[in-house]
Amino acid sequence: MKGRGDKSFFRSIRLVLIECFVFAAVVVLFNGPVRARPVVSRAPVARMHPLVGAEFHHPIQKGFVDRRCLRRLRRLKVRFRKTRSVRGVATPVEILGGRLGSIRYRSFFGHDHMLMDCRLAVALQRASPIFRVNGVKEVLYSNFYSWRNVDGTNRLSLHALGLAVDIHGFVARNGRRVMVESDYEKGLGRGRTCEGHAETWKARLLRDLACDLDASNLFGRILTPDYDHGHRNHFHISTFHPRDRAKKRIYRTVLVDVKGVLWPWVLRRPVRARYRLSRIRRIVRRRQLMIHRWYRWHRRVARDKRWRHRRG
Ligand SMILES: [Zn+2]
Numbered sequence: 001m002k003g004r005g006d007k008s009f010f011r012s013i014r015l016v017l018i019e020c021f022v023f024a025a026v027v028v029l030f031n032g033p034v035r036a037r038p039v040v041s042r043a044p045v046a047r048m049h050p051l052v053g054a055e056f057h058h059p060i061q062k063g064f065v066d067r068r069c070l071r072r073l074r075r076l077k078v079r080f081r082k083t084r085s086v087r088g089v090a091t092p093v094e095i096l097g098g099r100l101g102s103i104r105y106r107s108f109f110g111h112d113h114m115l116m117d118c119r120l121a122v123a124l125q126r127a128s129p130i131f132r133v134n135g136v137k138e139v140l141y142s143n144f145y146s147w148r149n150v151d152g153t154n155r156l157s158l159h160a161l162g163l164a165v166d167i168h169g170f171v172a173r174n175g176r177r178v179m180v181e182s183d184y185e186k187g188l189g190r191g192r193t194c195e196g197h198a199e200t201w202k203a204r205l206l207r208d209l210a211c212d213l214d215a216s217n218l219f220g221r222i223l224t225p226d227y228d229h230g231h232r233n234h235f236h237i238s239t240f241h242p243r244d245r246a247k248k249r250i251y252r253t254v255l256v257d258v259k260g261v262l263w264p265w266v267l268r269r270p271v272r273a274r275y276r277l278s279r280i281r282r283i284v285r286r287r288q289l290m291i292h293r294w295y296r297w298h299r300r301v302a303r304d305k306r307w308r309h310r311r312g
Contacts, residue, residue: 101128117162138171164238181233
């Protein structure tokens with residue numbers, strides 16, 4: 001009798017242990033594994049809700065000049081001029097000739113003045129193969145540096161630090177203009193892939209480009225018309241703050257407006273943001289393959305149509 005009692009006792013302990021394990025598994029599944037919290041500097045940092053413009057707006061240390069970045073820019077053979085100090089910008093440079101890598105930058109409103117922080121110039125230079133492979137020849141921007149706040153708040157925008165660019169459209173390889181306002185299809189990428197299924201080639205180009213830039217880890221955030229009404233006509237692309245040394249992107253870039261159950265999952269998903277040439281190469285190769293497949297598929301559809309037409 002005694003042995004039987006022991007057995008049921010052990011069985012109940014086992015049941016409790018299994019329950020604990022299942023509970024822990026469920027917790028880990030929905031919240032992600034427990035991670036050490038990132039060390040946040042003591043400087044007064046204003047952060048808003050992560051997906052509503054979490055831009056760090058602590059001022060840059062006085063006298064901070066990123067010489068390493070300037071050397072890097074020189075090594076990348078970018079034509080630039082170091083300018084006098086500009087309010088808010090740590091390492092102001094002016095790009096000459098409107099060219100970063102193989103991409104030509106042209107002002108949408110007709111006043112070309114590419115004043116920005118050195119880091120943004122380096123990031124855009126490194127991203128030029130991504131623009132290229134997506135069939136972009138020219139970028140139509142509206143502004144790089146401007147001293148202003150984020151719309152509707154009293155926080156400084158990353159434009160005021162020279163770390164962001166607003167892109168209104170592109171000139172494709174075939175010479176046609178692709179504008180964000182008229183050609184972007186909202187709500188793509190809610191499925192399995194970031195790209196989704198765009199209906200026109202222009203929308204496909206815009207979406208593919210945004211996804212590739214996001215995957216490159218060169219940029220802290222890419223805001224598309226999916227984000228809010230203020231971004232209905234441009235992509236807002238920004239790099240990292242100079243004091244953000246870890247270069248770690250804690251929150252995934254907002255490409256779609258995620259609502260409901262997925263919201264907390266997206267917030268917690270950590271993304272390491274570190275530049276690697278191999279990563280850019282991988283993105284370019286993948287895109288080449290995808291575009292090739294897309295064209296082949298369209299050719300087949302067109303051929304089938306012709307064939308059906310001839311028979312019918
Ligand atoms: Zn912007």
